[in-house]
Amino acid sequence: MSRSVAALIAEHGLPADYAAQVERWWQPLARDIAAWRAAAAMPLVVGINGAQGSGKSTLAAFLEQALLPALGLGAVTLSLDDLYLPRAGRLTLAREVHPLFATRGVPGTHDAALGGALIDALRAPDRAPLHIPRFSKADDDRLPEGAWRSVTARPDIILFEGWCVGATPQAPEALLVPVNALEAEEDADGIWRGHVNAALAGDYAALFARIDRLVMLRPPGFDAVFANRLLQERKLRDRAGDAGRVMSDAEVERFVRHYERLTRxxxxxxPQRADRLFLLDAQQRVISAR
Structure with a gap:
């Protein structure tokens, strides 16, 4: 195990046996990405799709900071989370379109056009230093520009990770029946889910069209998504203490219901469209891949 991999395992609070997952699954993926890049004419955009708590951000960190550099490749991660509209913008959307848009997460609550512009700028051969937004989940708001990331070098690989990266819209008839109580009680007329679907067919389709290769981390089912998101929020709660807008367990359950339709x-x-598919168990461990 390399020193950089060991450092990331410690930094992310991962169990020691995570090194075996890195060796068995993530190192071969890094080699695949290197091969894809060798055949590309410009910086390669690799989308990483994974439901909440599936470990996509962790995977991106290992690829960017350890595995791809070991292969002589520079990488930059762009997170869909950092493209969330500021809280004030989502509240405006909630007033003008539907109250459920006050909650971040679904298509329509990101600045998809900004995401496309950032990817285009990262791919440009000559440009000034680029500043990438950062979003605070604890504060539920975009951080001030002084806290944004600065990228000065053109990367070989752009890792674009997010829970719905690469998602496609549903057929209109699929929207007719609510998938849970949240939709049945708070979106009975389907305005919210219809707007989400329209966003996927519009600005998000244009954003996701920039993806050259797609990697999917697939949990065993939606129950595992909820359990992993609950664990994620508890860790955030431990770090934030009394500061920030950290959710209770009941709030997490309601929050995750916003994601259920598109996740399913x-x-x-x-799975049939991904270039690499990793099947996970309930503890986020890879059990097979194709």
Whole structure:
């Protein structure tokens, strides 16, 4: 195990046996990405799709900071989370379109056009230093520009990670029946889910069209998504203490219901379209891949 991999395992609070997952699954993926890049005419955009708590951000960190540099490749990670609209913008959307848009997460609550512009700028051969937004989940808001990341070098690989990266819209008839109580009680007329679907067919389709290769981390089912998101929020709560807008367990359950429809759709749609598919168990460990 390299020193950089060991350092990342410690930094992310991962169990010692995570090194075996890196060796068995992530190192071969890094070699695949290097091969894809060798055949590309410009910086390669690798989308990493994974439901909440599936470990996509962790995977991106290992690829960017350890595995791809070991292969002589520079990488930059762009997170869909950092493209969330500021809280004030989502509240405006909630007033003008539907109250459920006050909650971040679904398509329509990101600045998809900004994401496309950032990817285009990262791919440009000559440009000034680029500043990438950062979003604070604890504060539920975009951080001030002084806290944004600065990227000065053109990367070989752009890792674009996010829970719905690469998602496609559903057929209109699929929107008619609510998938849970949240939709049945708070979106009975389907305005919210219809707007989400329209966003996927519009600005998000244009953003996701920039992806050259797609990697999917697929949990065993939606129950595992909820359990992993609950664990994620508890860790955030431990770090934030009394500061920030950290959710209670009940708030997490309601929050995750906003994601349920599209998550289930992606489970059915994306596996056959992904260039690399990793099947996970309930503890986020890879059990097989194709």
């Amino acid at each position: 759709h992606m489970f059915a749609d994306l």
